[in-house]
Amino acid sequence: SQELEQSPQSLIVQEGKNLTINCTSSKTLYGLYWYKQKYGEGLIFLMMLQKGGEEKSHEKITAKLDEKKQQSSLHITASQPSHAGIYLCGADSRRSGGYNKLIFGAGTRLAVHP
């Protein structure tokens, strides 16, 4: 079965600093999702990447899917306290047109100190 490994597990940064979270899959990715979870709440969709080399941005958050489609990185520019939370990558290992069976990595806990 497909597995997603996220790194780092946790991250503490000072406000204004840039940071990167990585997500590596054991199999080829046909859809890679990034979600954010505020502590004690449900998940909020950030973006989805499908094509190798694809890059998308949402406010100050940018995500890329590498050419070989087995790794994605999430980059936050000029972090703010509002960016704090748990970032999870999710994958749909089925080819497009199939049913969505979403699995997730263990998550990266981000704290941003003022």
Add this chain to the structure above:
Amino acid sequence: NAGVTQTPKFQVLKTGQSMTLQCAQDMNHEYMSWYRQDPGMGLRLIHYSVGAGITDQGEVPNGYNVSRSTTEDFPLRLLSAAPSQTSVYFCASMQRGAAEAFFGQGTRLTVV
């Protein structure tokens, strides 16, 4: 528009008790799923459904049953609760082929 609604938000069970976690969505989504979230392990898929009358097992299905009699509802049943089932449970729904899954606010379950 309510989105995905989970009830209850909190529950304490004794070992061996049974209960049903409710999940309802009002977006006419085909796909619904249940996850559990444990510290350090992220979200693990328990069961999922691709439409009314169709369910399938996820990564950690043991100890849980589901059914999907309507498009809107996808209840999760614990037949005989065990302490290992102490977790936060999330229900999600999405349209087939869509990019975004919608999550409920979670049910925090403690089994003593």
